[in-house]
Amino acid sequence: MPEDLCSAESTHPELIEKAKQGMPDDLDLDDASYLVKVLADPTRMRMIAALLASELCVCDLADLTGMSQSAISHQLRVLRQSRVVKYRREGKNTFYSLDDEHIRLLVATAIAHVREMRPHGQEERG
């Protein structure tokens, strides 16, 4: 609830209308931001990047990322709940793999972006 509104005359109705037209609905936008959140953590990004090449068990992921087994297990729960990974039991191991091809494209696009941006001037993170 914005207490802090602009005067009605300060906005640009034509531009707002134009923006509204092509805009996905709220449900799509909420779901999309929720999905993307999954990649928005360095540990999960590494886990997913590793799973792009091969299915892996929990210990493999812990080893690859340098994180504890517990940390990985907690993160896998997040990935399971957002349906980004699926799993399969084999003896004592549980193998995780990507459940979704869109993820591949999202990761590739994000990485292409940062690689292209880098030479021209690094991102300020501050």
Next chain:
Amino acid sequence: MPEDLCSAESTHPELIEKAKQGMPDDLDLDDASYLVKVLADPTRMRMIAALLASELCVCDLADLTGMSQSAISHQLRVLRQSRVVKYRREGKNTFYSLDDEHIRLLVATAIAHVREMRPHGQEERG
């Protein structure tokens, strides 16, 4: 520093090696997860979705998102710092627009994903 390691024999060296091969380096992965973080908030996702169609001033964005001017201004700072938007002054207004075509693809891909997933079974959000 993982206190909570798996035994060395518990991992699968071939799979780990295979995963390592195609994996982007740490810098790429960190930058990519940092970039994607920008979309991982519903307010910022809405702002960016709006800016896909047209440049907009701060009040336009506040109006479109139903957020306060201050909240939008703070979020715009985040978007500026990650070089996702650029701005242009015109009189009292500051018009913001997207500075990056990759963002368009990221948003489109994320939304395509959630739309495809939805019919088959909704995401559990934990």
Next chain:
DNA sequence: TGATCATATGAGCAAGCATTCATATGTATG
């Protein structure tokens, strides 16, 4: 110059989140 409007910014706060530690579950194997 003083008033007004658009925008930016700082402090404070509450909620979210990633990790750790301790422990539980579950599967194989002796």
Next chain:
DNA sequence: CATACATATGAATGCTTGCTCATATGATCA
């Protein structure tokens, strides 16, 4: 059945973050 190992989970914790409120900056206009 007991032990060992792989994985999952709960509680606690400290850091991050998105918002509000109050105020500062910066531009226009009378």
